[in-house]
Amino acid sequence: VPSVISFGESMIRFSTKNFERIEQAHELEMRVAGAESNFAIAFARLGGRAAWISKITNNPLGRFIANKIREHGVDVSHVIWTNDYRVGLYFIEFGKKPRPTQVIYDRKNSAIANIDPNEVDWEILKDYDTFHTTGITVALSENCKKAVEIGISKAKEFGTRVSFDVNYRSKLWSPEEAFKALDPILKNVDILLVTKDDARNVLKVDGTYEEMIHTLAERYNAEVTVLTLGSEGAMALKDDRIYKAEPYELEVVDRIGAGDAFDAGFVYEYLRSGDIQKALELGIAMAAYAHTIPGDIMFVTKDELELVITQKAHAHDV
Numbered sequence: 001v002p003s004v005i006s007f008g009e010s011m012i013r014f015s016t017k018n019f020e021r022i023e024q025a026h027e028l029e030m031r032v033a034g035a036e037s038n039f040a041i042a043f044a045r046l047g048g049r050a051a052w053i054s055k056i057t058n059n060p061l062g063r064f065i066a067n068k069i070r071e072h073g074v075d076v077s078h079v080i081w082t083n084d085y086r087v088g089l090y091f092i093e094f095g096k097k098p099r100p101t102q103v104i105y106d107r108k109n110s111a112i113a114n115i116d117p118n119e120v121d122w123e124i125l126k127d128y129d130t131f132h133t134t135g136i137t138v139a140l141s142e143n144c145k146k147a148v149e150i151g152i153s154k155a156k157e158f159g160t161r162v163s164f165d166v167n168y169r170s171k172l173w174s175p176e177e178a179f180k181a182l183d184p185i186l187k188n189v190d191i192l193l194v195t196k197d198d199a200r201n202v203l204k205v206d207g208t209y210e211e212m213i214h215t216l217a218e219r220y221n222a223e224v225t226v227l228t229l230g231s232e233g234a235m236a237l238k239d240d241r242i243y244k245a246e247p248y249e250l251e252v253v254d255r256i257g258a259g260d261a262f263d264a265g266f267v268y269e270y271l272r273s274g275d276i277q278k279a280l281e282l283g284i285a286m287a288a289y290a291h292t293i294p295g296d297i298m299f300v301t302k303d304e305l306e307l308v309i310t311q312k313a314h315a316h317d318v
């Protein structure tokens with residue numbers, strides 16, 4: 001069974017209902033959000049073994065987060081609990097064109113931002129195939145950045161693969177700050193996951209998608225490089241060979257968390273079979289499903305995904 005351990009912050013996610021604006025809302029939906037826990041949950045739901053490391057304030061909000069993540073079978077026993085600091089919050093109002101979706105973070109001074117990188121028992125990475133984290137974690141604080149760097153170097157030492165999604169968030173840092181911090185880190189990543197927008201705006205690669213992915217592969221030398229193309233599907237490069245997967249036709253309910261779902265699908269299948277084409281197909285199917293489900297979390301089964309993958313493959317037969 002493929003296994004991952006992810007590292008990052010999760011927050012309470014409050015969203016308005018029926019496309020209300022935050023300013024007018026008198027009711028908010030309360031859910032859990034966090035790229036790295038979304039990833040671990042999606043991975044666990046596929047049948048993988050998943051754990052999530054974080055540091056959380058021990059209060060009802062923090063317990064709400066850990067419980068919601070545990071519910072899907074993710075091991076949260078390595079979480080570091082503290083009585084200090086706070087649980088980060090995150091507010092969303094969904095827009096309808098031309099009004100954009102808005103995100104407000106209220107997460108400064110969260111427990112994980114104050115993590116001491118040495119308080120994590122990095123030895124546990126030995127028990128997993130892959131260590132996964134994202135640029136969001138690096139953006140949170142100097143301590144988090146250190147922790148990511150130590151985690152990656154420990155993973156290397158133990159022969160645990162490192163998967164990393166650039167996951168640029170403009171509310172956390174500028175593209176220049178992100179590039180400066182992430183560029184050296186990405187050189188130590190085995191499975192590099194990046195959207196075309198982050199590749200262009202943060203990593204400053206240009207040209208056609210093929211040119212972009214080749215540049216990324218040459219610059220960072222990952223075992224496999226994955227470029228996601230939004231509504232155009234996704235592409236991967238391994239050993240100089242390019243693989244592509246076509247997108248699904250879909251209706252968007254909530255796109256947040258789709259990237260994490262893609263990552264989980266890709267990494268799960270890549271670890272399971274090593275088949276890049278299949279990994280892309282599972283990633284794309286996961287992302288498509290994620291767009292149809294309210295909230296960040298992937299309430300799906302492997303069977304449901306296999307069904308849509310088969311239907312897609314046969315769509316051209318008729």
Ligand code: KDG
Nearest residue numbers: 033034035136256257260296
């Ligand atoms: O990928 C989805 C995340 O952006 C969301 O869960 C919130 O982790 C989050 C963040 O920091 O934006």
